[in-house]
Amino acid sequence: MSITQDLCIKILDKCPNIQQLKKLHSILIINNNLASASHIALKLIKAYSECREIKLAHQLFDKMPQKDVVCFNVMIRSYVNNALYEKALNMYRDMFRFSVRPDHFTVPQVLKACSGLGELCVGLQAHVGVVKKGLLTNVYVGNGLITMYGKCGSVVDGRKVFDEMGCKDVVSWNSLVAAYAQNGMFEDALDVCRSMMGCCDVKVNAGTMASLAPAVMGSTSSENVGLVKEMFVNYCRESLVSWNVMIAVYVNNGMAKDAVNLYLQMGIYGFDPDVISVASVLPAVGDLSALLLGRKIHEYVKRKRLLPNLTVENALIDMYAKCGSLKDARKVFDEMKTRDVVSWTSMVSAYGMSGDGQRAVTIFSHMQDSGLTPDSISFVPVLSACSHAGLLDEGKHFFRLMTDEYKIVPRLEHLACMVDLLGRSGRIDEAYEFIRNMKMEPNDRIWGALLSACKVHNNMDIGLVAADHLFQLVPEQAGYYVLLSNIYAKAGRWKDVTAIRSIMKVKGVKKEPGVSNVELNNQVHSFLAGDQSHPQSKRIYEELEVLVGKMRGLGYVPKTDSALHDIEDEDKGNHLAVHSEKLAIVFVIINTEPFTPIRITKNLRVCEDCHIAAKLISKIVEREIILRDTNRFHHFKNGVCTCGDYW
Incomplete structure (x- = not known):
């Protein structure tokens, strides 16, 4: 069977599957060894790369008698597209051994590899080469540098590149947004978005919302939530990623109703929720105890065959637990094909929140038996469960297990659980001594747990000490003033009650409405x-x-x-x-x-x-x-x- 070069190129451009590709490769070798022609060899390398047969691609590259910059660029791109970043950088180093000079197509791929590895040193060397060759005016090179610096944690250098770029496109702006977002600098990322919205040359797009995604897990000001919403409504509603980001922003800022309402609107705009949409909205469903909606989402997940998916299954357990439906949470847990530490921790938390401390302890022990190693987060719900159920000895056991056997340094969350455990058990003096012996500075949660215990057990002296610390740490937190007021009330000290209320009025401290x-x-x-x-x-x-x-x-x-x-x-x-x-x-x-x-x-x-x-x-x-x-x-x-x- 004979084959022309033109026909061969047309077939290769259609990205055949691996069986077709190997058959075509054989025919090319038989037909006057067309596979050795450099332009066809490059097409074959690209095709093998797209089929993820990178070894065969490299074998073809090695057989090429003449290797110019185009050959190296194709091979480097092949490695980068297959996330083989170290091999891509090795190929880049080989260019210099073959006396081949990188061009403006080489550098963006090398920078992608540096980004993937967090390899700042090679990225800096590439930047020097860019300056020497006068490539900084190339927008693709500039964008690659911003991304590389962002991924390597050097945002200041990325910003400097951005500011020095003569020509910028929307990718340049989005790359800078992503650089800030990836490094937890949400406010700075949003400032760039504001500048974009005031710029005539570029428009905020779905890519901008996607760039914000790494930073939306934390809370922010209502003004910033408003900005993200404005971007979403006016520019970005045509992308599923944008919907997912907006839902996440609502969820992480305590706006559960808005998150749920937005999720319910997705179908109207022609979007089917994906696993990210579902995993993002389920915490909001749980916060609202919207069990019926949670069950509908669960049915949707099964109907769309989005399971098994560990993230979604863990989110379902958490949602059912927050809705108080332990039966449903346990059913999801029992049906999981694989479980991670988060799955087990969610079940421990579910039983603990419901007051079934004994079962929470049992589940935690089963997690240990399964071969998984509990992490720092895992110990918080089991300690909390012991506290709520009055399991003093068990709580002390798990705290020792965490520190002595697993060598986990206690965080403030663990310490707060221990103070709560001791306080609820009436061991107020022991709880106070525990705080005094802590190696880190107690926060308001720790003093708050002690103050709550003092109210329950009528300990005025230590209660006043706890309140004193709280008013210094969080003078605006009304709940602690109310707690102290109630301690005074139980003791019949009405003048002190009046004094606390007066202080609240003078300081403008208002009780959060229930x-x-x-x-x-x-x-x-x-x-x-x-x-x-x-x-x-x-x-x-x-x-x-x-x-x-x-x-x-x-x-x-x-x-x-x-x-x-x-x-x-x-x-x-x-x-x-x-x-x-x-x-x-x-x-x-x-x-x-x-x-x-x-x-x-x-x-x-x-x-x-x-x-x-x-x-x-x-x-x-x-x-x-x-x-x-x-x-x-x-x-x-x-x-x-x-x-x-x-x-």
């Missing part, structure tokens, strides 16, 4: 204390009044020492009666069938009065109430809570 969320018919409803804004408010208050009457018949008396202390006792009772949890619970009762479980999420710790009320309501209406606050889950059933009133 918000309770509940899902109904794929919509999340939010309630504030005394909320009158809901369309069903009138009926909610009528039903609540009836419920309170039935509660009083069971001996309910409002626990007024958990209310604000600058109002009269009768008004305190009225204030407690309209706490957000109670409004949310009644809303579900009047809008669902009897015996339907009630799921509530609150942004603050549930107060003692609402805890008592929820127990009584669960008995009166014969429903399970699952309430998640900032500390843990409370499962109320038949007048009893799974926390055993220990929270």
Whole structure:
């Protein structure tokens, strides 16, 4: 079978599969050894590279009698495209042995290899060569340098290259955005985006949003969230990556409702969520306790065959755990073909949050038996689970295991768990001594855990010490003022209560309003204390009044020492009666069938009065109430809570 050169080139340009390619290669050798022609050999090298047969590509390169800059460029690009960056740099070094001078096509590929390896030294050498050859005016070379410096952590040098470039395109700007984002400099990345939006020569595009992706995992100001939203709405909504970035920005800035709403809009704009979309939105679904939506997303994942996928499966476990559905979380866990430390840690956390400390401890032990090594993060939920369940000895055991056997240096999160564990167990003096012996400076979480324990166990002296530190560390944090106020109230020191309230007013410290969320018919409803804004408010208050009457018949008396202390006792009772949890619970009762479980999420710790009320309501209406606050889950059933009133 004969074959012309033109036909051969046409076939090779269509990127044949490996079987076709090898057959064609054989025919070319038979037909007057056309494979030895340099232009055809280069086409073959590219084709083998695209089929990931890089060894065969290199064999062809080695057989070429004459190797010019084009041959080296093709081979270097082949290695880079297959992420074989070290081999690409070795090929670059070989150029000089063959006295072949790199050109403006060589340098961008070499810089990509340096970026992939974080090889700043070779990148600097390449930069020197660029300057000597006068290639800095080439926009592709400049863009490669910015990317290389960003990937190697030398953002200042990348910025300098950008500023010195005479001609810049949108890739130049996006490369600088990415350089800042990859190095955690989100504010600087957004400043570049602002400059782009004010520049006439370039337009923000989906690539800009993609460049921001590495930096969206942290929280930022509302102004910056607004900027990203403006970019998304006005310039970037045509890309799935942009949708994913915007969802992540919302999630990581505590804007769960916005994240969920954006996810639900994707289909309207013709986008099918991918694994990144799903993994990004599931934490928001969990934060809202939107279990029905979570189950729909789970069904979508199965229908689209996005499983098995470790990231998505771990996110599903976390979502179900946050929604208080341990059964669903465990089902996902049990069906996983492979599990990593995150999978096991998520299950430990799920049981711990629900108050089942013993099972959390068992799961942690099973993780050890599986051959996986627990990391620093793994110990936080097991220590927390021991604390919430009052497992003092077990908690001390795991802390010793972490430090002595696994040689993990305790972080502030671990230390806070230990203070909480000791404090909840009534070992206030031991907890205080633990803090004093710490090798690092205690933060507000540690002193806050001690202050909470002092309130529960009526330890005024150490409570004042803890409060003193807290007011220095976080003078704007209202919750700690309220805690100290409640300690004074329990001791009957009303003058001190008044003094604390006065300090709050003078400093402008305001108590964060309690918000309770509940899902109904794929919509999340939010309630504030005394909320009158809901369309069903009138009926909610009528039903609540009836419920309170039935509660009083069971001996309910409002626990007024958990209310604000600058109002009269009768008004305190009225204030407690309209706490957000109670409004949310009644809303579900009047809008669902009897015996339907009630799921509530609150942004603050549930107060003692609402805890008592929820127990009584669960008995009166014969429903399970699952309430998640900032500390843990409370499962109320038949007048009893799974926390055993220990929270």
